Amino acid sequence: MEEDIAPNYEIRRKNFQGTLPVQIRLDYSEIYIDKELPTYYIMQPRMSYFFLLIPQLIEFYSELLEGKGISNDEYWFSCRGEPLRFDLPIGVLYDTFIRENSSHDNLPFKICLHYHKFPTYSLQKGMSKYIFQQSLKESSMMRVGKATAVQDRLEHVRSMLNSIKEGKYDDFWRYNEEIGEHSLSQLKYFPVRIVINRHYHPYMLKEEKDSIKGNAFVIQRPVKVDATDICIGEYLAKTLSKYFFIQTEVIVDEDNIEEEKQNEVEVVERSIKGTEVIVNGLDIDLDTSLTWLIMNLSAQDNFLYITVRVPSESIE
Amino acid sequence: MARVRIKQLPITEKTLFSSLVNRNQTEIQDYSFIKDYTNLMKVSINDKKKIKDLTKQLSEGLQLPSEEVHEELSQAKTELQDLYKKLSQRDDYCKDFKAKLEKAEAKEKEYRVRIQELEESCEEEQKKYQMIILTLNEIVDKLDRTNEQYNVVAAEKDKLKQDVKSLQSDNALLFKKVVHLQDEVVSHYNEQSQGKCTCGQEETKESEESRELTKIEKIAEEFGKVVESTTHDEDYSNTFSYSIPSFASHKKDLDSCEVSAVAYNNRGTVIATGSAHGTLKLWDPFHGGEIKILKNFSSAVCTLSFSTDNQFLAACYVDRTIRVWKTNNWKLYNSFHGHSDLINCSTYSHTDDALVTGSADRKIKLWDLNRGICTKSYSGYSSCQDIDSLAYGSLMASGHQDGTVKFWTPNQKDYIEQIEPHGDPITSVCFTQDGRYLLTTSMDHTIKLIDVRQFEEISEFEHENYVNGNKTSRASIAPSGDYAVVGSKNGDVIILKLNTDEIQLEEIYRGEHSNCVNICQWQPNGGTFTTADMKGSFIIWQ
Numbered sequence: 027m028e029e030d031i032a033p034n035y036e037i038r039r040k041n042f043q044g045t046l047p048v049q050i051r052l053d054y055s056e057i058y059i060d061k062e063l064p065t066y067y068i069m070q071p072r073m074s075y076f077f078l079l080i081p082q083l084i085e086f087y088s089e090l091l092e093g094k095g096i097s098n099d100e101y102w103f104s105c106r107g108e109p110l111r112f113d114l115p116i117g118v119l120y121d122t123f124i125r126e127n128s129s130h131d132n133l134p135f136k137i138c139l140h141y142h143k144f145p146t147y148s149l150q151k152g153m154s155k156y157i158f159q160q161s162l163k164e165s166s167m168m169r170v171g172k173a174t175a176v177q178d179r180l181e182h183v184r185s186m187l188n189s190i191k192e193g194k195y196d197d198f199w200r201y202n203e204e205i206g207e208h209s210l211s212q213l214k215y216f217p218v219r220i221v222i223n224r225h226y227h228p229y230m231l232k233e234e235k236d237s238i239k240g241n242a243f244v245i246q247r248p249v250k251v252d253a254t255d256i257c258i259g260e261y262l263a264k265t266l267s268k269y270f271f272i273q274t275e276v277i278v279d280e281d282n283i284e285e286e287k288q289n290e291v292e293v294v295e296r297s298i299k300g301t302e303v304i305v306n307g308l309d310i311d312l313d314t315s316l317t318w319l320i321m322n323l324s325a326q327d328n329f330l331y332i333t334v335r336v337p338s339e340s341i342e
Numbered sequence: 343m344a345r346v347r348i349k350q351l352p353i354t355e356k357t358l359f360s361s362l363v364n365r366n367q368t369e370i371q372d373y374s375f376i377k378d379y380t381n382l383m384k385v386s387i388n389d390k391k392k393i394k395d396l397t398k399q400l401s402e403g404l405q406l407p408s409e410e411v412h413e414e415l416s417q418a419k420t421e422l423q424d425l426y427k428k429l430s431q432r433d434d435y436c437k438d439f440k441a442k443l444e445k446a447e448a449k450e451k452e453y454r455v456r457i458q459e460l461e462e463s464c465e466e467e468q469k470k471y472q473m474i475i476l477t478l479n480e481i482v483d484k485l486d487r488t489n490e491q492y493n494v495v496a497a498e499k500d501k502l503k504q505d506v507k508s509l510q511s512d513n514a515l516l517f518k519k520v521v522h523l524q525d526e527v528v529s530h531y532n533e534q535s536q537g538k539c540t541c542g543q544e545e546t547k548e549s550e551e552s553r554e555l556t557k558i559e560k561i562a563e564e565f566g567k568v569v570e571s572t573t574h575d576e577d578y579s580n581t582f583s584y585s586i587p588s589f590a591s592h593k594k595d596l597d598s599c600e601v602s603a604v605a606y607n608n609r610g611t612v613i614a615t616g617s618a619h620g621t622l623k624l625w626d627p628f629h630g631g632e633i634k635i636l637k638n639f640s641s642a643v644c645t646l647s648f649s650t651d652n653q654f655l656a657a658c659y660v661d662r663t664i665r666v667w668k669t670n671n672w673k674l675y676n677s678f679h680g681h682s683d684l685i686n687c688s689t690y691s692h693t694d695d696a697l698v699t700g701s702a703d704r705k706i707k708l709w710d711l712n713r714g715i716c717t718k719s720y721s722g723y724s725s726c727q728d729i730d731s732l733a734y735g736s737l738m739a740s741g742h743q744d745g746t747v748k749f750w751t752p753n754q755k756d757y758i759e760q761i762e763p764h765g766d767p768i769t770s771v772c773f774t775q776d777g778r779y780l781l782t783t784s785m786d787h788t789i790k791l792i793d794v795r796q797f798e799e800i801s802e803f804e805h806e807n808y809v810n811g812n813k814t815s816r817a818s819i820a821p822s823g824d825y826a827v828v829g830s831k832n833g834d835v836i837i838l839k840l841n842t843d844e845i846q847l848e849e850i851y852r853g854e855h856s857n858c859v860n861i862c863q864w865q866p867n868g869g870t871f872t873t874a875d876m877k878g879s880f881i882i883w884q
Contacts, residue, residue, distance in 0.1 A: 034359070037362060044362070044369065045366070045369065045370060067373075067379050069370070133369065307365045
């Protein structure tokens with residue numbers, strides 16, 4: 027089984043090298059100026075974070091922002107009027123908010139920069155420095171049961187973040203081998219995160235739903251490392267029972283009609299039509315093995331990000 | 343039917359790889375210019391920085407004649423600045439040090455002053471402590487002395503007690519002797535009267551007689567008091583019959599409601615009963631016949647009592663009025679009220695010639711029945727549950743809800759003595775006829791006998807059959823003072839024998855009453871007593 031699950035390094039490299047064009051603009055409502063504001067374009071790796079762009083942007087808009095005494099913690103980004111979470115990588119954010127029906131019409135990723143009215147109801151101020159280190163610790167905690175490997179190598183973590191920003195695969199994996207590579211016998215849980223494009227809670231009331239606007243909501247539910255291998259559909263049916271459910275179907279073998287053999291087959295179905303399941307910009311079939319995906323397509327912090335897009339028109 | 347879980351791998355590694363490559367290409371495809379743009383942006387920003395630096399250098403460089411001088415000057419400036427900095431740092435350091443020193447000195451002074459104060463206070467406290475120890479020693483010495491004195495006194499007391507006992511025994515012996523001698527004297531006189539004719543022996547007999555008489559006189563002089571008291575006791579005992587009533591002679595029903603009051607008149611010829619419906623009835627205690635029904639008032643009767651001269655019957659009602667009936671024609675004579683709460687008890691005081699009432703408004707009042715006036719009013723400090731006065735004395739005793747028994751005399755405004763024999767509310771108090779002892783019952787289901795002269799508890803009675811069921815339950819003592827009757831919650835009627843040392847159980851009568859016995863009342867002559875219960879039946883025992 028271990029041979030089957032061993033990662034393909036080429037796939038990992040290609041996954042790491044994915045980049046997205048990003049278009050950033052200052053919020054018009056926050057600056058009073060006659061001229062048209064200059065827009066900032068950049069190619070940013072899918073694994074990178076938005077808060078890494080802030081120093082560059084301050085330099086770019088130095089004529090407008092100089093002398094206002096704004097600290098780096100005051101800045102935040104929004105997309106289509108909703109604040110973007112700092113702790114999610116850019117690729118995942120793009121998949122949840124922009125990407126529709128595997129088309130690329132909405133590229134580049136258009137984003138607004140703000141320095142006013144920090145949305146404290148959905149984001150936490152001044153925590154962006156520790157996000158990568160924190161999520162690394164979480165994932166290693168789930169995998170091995172301890173985070174000492176990360177805590178002992180905090181300098182390495184900093185250089186890993188730099189290499190992510192610049193898209194250097196070899197530099198990144200030189201450090202990540204010590205943190206993220208384990209044999210199957212050492213592992214306890216696989217870290218998996220599901221990101222939904224709307225607010226979801228199994229026990230949520232209707233009134234609360236109305237009050238909370240659809241920000242990207244993260245459900246974190248690790249998978250136990252067992253001999254039994256489950257597919258991604260089963261996992262989603264367990265965690266998101268509202269949108270996925272398991273149905274049994276009876277199939278008659280046409281070849282052996284004489285013996286009249288019938289097989290019951292379990293199939294995972296979507297309760298709302300058009301819900302998409304995306305991993306790193308790829309549409310994934312619900313029957314694929316979850317551990318195989320984890321081995322090949324896990325992100326820079328060793329989490330597997332599964333984005334579930336529920337179509338916005340659907341009435342709940 | 344086999345259940346199979348199909349697990350296909352629709353994406354093989356090759357397809358995944360190709361799709362990733364495809365993704366990377368398509369996402370970049372149209373936006374390859376951005377890379378060039380960013381490079382250009384970097385270059386432009388770097389250029390801007392360079393321009394800024396150059397302009398700065400230019401503006402500084404224009405003021406100076408040549409570069410060498412400028413360099414020298416700048417070096418000198420930097421050196422000077424460093425020196426100034428060092429100087430200022432030293433100055434600052436000195437200042438800080440001085441300030442710290444001053445602070446430390448001030449603190450030292452404060453601490454010294456404090457230490458002095460503390461030392462002084464220490465000395466004072468030591469002095470105090472020594473004084474206390476001295477006083478303690480004195481007190482201990484005193485205690486020792488008093489203990490010794492107490493031991494001496496106790497020894498003397500024991501001796502005296504022994505003397506008293508021996509004297510009592512001597513007394514008894516001597517009394518016997520006196521009686522014997524009296525008999526002898528009587529027989530002697532008889533012999534003398536029979537044989538008057540025998541004259542020869544007269545003189546000798548007379549002389550013997552005179553000797554004996556002188557003896558008797560001497561003894562009588564010495565122990566005259568004892569003789570008198572014994573004769574008095576005999577007279578006293580003759581007026582009462584000693585037999586205990588043992589069977590229920592008459593059983594009556596009063597409208598099946600609570601019998602709230604029972605009273606004998608002073609000669610024991612009439613029983614008056616009052617019920618919770620308000621009816622007053624008069625009964626013949628010997629034959630059990632109904633003599634008369636007095637006028638029916640709507641409110642319940644609380645207590646009843648006859649005056650000692652048998653002229654009046656006073657009844658207290660729940661509406662706080664006191665109504666007085668004349669006994670010669672049984673007509674309503676007077677009606678008055680003065681209490682602000684329920685009247686729990688009443689009795690007739692012989693010495694004051696007045697009705698005494700005790701009430702839940704914590705007051706004890708004395709009433710002149712002729713005029714209908716309140717003559718005296720005492721404050722009892724707590725709700726008065728029962729009151730009793732001496733038949734031939736001025737002392738009154740009242741039992742209160744706070745568990746105290748208070749003693750009153752007519753001359754003083756406040757009580758003269760207060761004791762607390764029971765922890766719980768007291769339900770009845772009852773004097774013996776001679777006024778020596780007081781019987782108290784309480785809600786703690788015990789009966790106690792109290793010596794009135796010392797105001798001390800003598801003995802206690804407790805029995806598994808005796809349960810005090812009501813706050814207004816009354817006990818009664820026989821006029822001879824030997825027996826008492828109390829009623830229990832389960833309907834038992836209990837006869838107690840009162841000795842000076844202890845209370846003993848004499849008899850329990852069962853089966854006559856079916857529920858809580860409320861009132862027991864002994865006839866003033868001692869022949870019968872009556873008991874009444876909560877369901878309206880009352881029994882005359884003979």
